[in-house]
Amino acid sequence: MGNQGSRDPATGEVESPSEAEEAAILADPSLTDAQKAERMHVLEPKDRGRRLEDHFRPLDGGILGKGHYGEVCLVERISDGQRFALKTIVKRKPIYVEILKNEVQILSNTDHPGIVQMVDKFERMSQLFLVFELCHGGELFEPIADSSVTLSERQSARIQSRKVLEAVRYLHDIGVIHRDLKAENILLKERGIDSEIKVIDFGLATYMKPGEMLPTATAAPTVSGASFSIIDGDSDGFISSLDLATFLNGQDAVTSASRKWTGSWRA
Numbered sequence: 001m002g003n004q005g006s007r008d009p010a011t012g013e014v015e016s017p018s019e020a021e022e023a024a025i026l027a028d029p030s031l032t033d034a035q036k037a038e039r040m041h042v043l044e045p046k047d048r049g050r051r052l053e054d055h056f057r058p059l060d061g062g063i064l065g066k067g068h069y070g071e072v073c074l075v076e077r078i079s080d081g082q083r084f085a086l087k088t089i090v091k092r093k094p095i096y097v098e099i100l101k102n103e104v105q106i107l108s109n110t111d112h113p114g115i116v117q118m119v120d121k122f123e124r125m126s127q128l129f130l131v132f133e134l135c136h137g138g139e140l141f142e143p144i145a146d147s148s149v150t151l152s153e154r155q156s157a158r159i160q161s162r163k164v165l166e167a168v169r170y171l172h173d174i175g176v177i178h179r180d181l182k183a184e185n186i187l188l189k190e191r192g193i194d195s196e197i198k199v200i201d202f203g204l205a206t207y208m209k210p211g212e213m214l215p216t217a218t219a220a221p222t223v224s225g226a227s228f229s230i231i232d233g234d235s236d237g238f239i240s241s242l243d244l245a246t247f248l249n250g251q252d253a254v255t256s257a258s259r260k261w262t263g264s265w266r267a
Contacts, residue, residue: 026094037091038125042100052122052129055079056086069096069203075131084119087130100128103202106176114167116187116198137188137195160186163197171199179204 025031025039041048055078062074070089077084091097107118107130120131140160164186171178180201188195 033093034091034126036094037097040091040094040097041123042091042097042104042128043121043123047121048123050122052086055120055122056084056131058086059083070127074134083134085132085134087132089128089130091126091128099203103205104128104130106202106205106207109174110171110176112167112170114163114170114197114199116200132200133198135187135189135198137191139184140186140188140197141183160193160197164199167197167199171205175207175209176202177206177208178202179206 022040025036028036031039056075057078059074059076064072064074064085066072070087072085072087075084075086076082089096089100091100104118104121107116116135117133118130119133122129122131164181168178168181178199180203181199185199185201187198187200189198190196
């Protein structure tokens with residue numbers, strides 16, 4: 001078996017390998033993707049060595065959601081009893097590790113009321129734990145699609161599109177393109193459509209320099225599960241316009257039977 005990096009005497013876990021060691025790990029045919037991922041760290045050395053269970057405890061019945069990468073559950077901070085959302089991600093493949101490194105870096109450098117706050121992070125050999133502020137209002141799309149919501153279409157669009165665009169402008173100002181903006185990736189801090197919004201899920205986000213453009217047919221964002229090619233590089237602005245259409249119509253702007261998108265789509 002190839003070089004796996006040295007072992008931390010305090011935690012017993014394999015420390016982050018050097019570039020040469022990492023290359024050897026990735027090239028080792030005797031290791032599965034999961035075994036390779038376990039030998040690669042997401043967090044920087046200064047952020048390792050802390051144990052999740054020393055700082056947070058799970059709450060009964062606290063599963064908030066599940067997805068492709070893992071699950072989100074309700075936890076309580078031991079020091080003050082404050083509640084948060086804990087996202088647990090299994091490091092199944094080396095590419096996941098690289099994506100997670102990028103996501104953690106971006107979240108660690110954002111500070112805006114419209115961006116979900118990552119308050120802590122922990123790592124084990126096979127798992128990454130990200131602790132986020134708790135949002136009680138659910139996904140933005142839910143009240144938009146709720147027929148009992150009494151706000152007019154203009155009020156709904158004006159209130160939420162402004163908040164989303166302010167968050168997007170902040171991200172662009174610091175050189176970040178989200179690339180997966182949609183109503184499902186925007187949470188409401190509290191219940192009610194006039195709540196503060198929180199942009200989440202930075203797994204596809206990337207840093208870009210001024211004047212730089214996303215390559216055509218890049219790793220594509222999604223809108224309600226439909227993938228598409230980005231032609232002009234302005235994925236965030238493109239999807240924000242679709243969300244605005246969603247706000248105005250109270251239904252998905254792409255799959256609505258009354259609308260037909262004539263841009264460049266790829267299923």
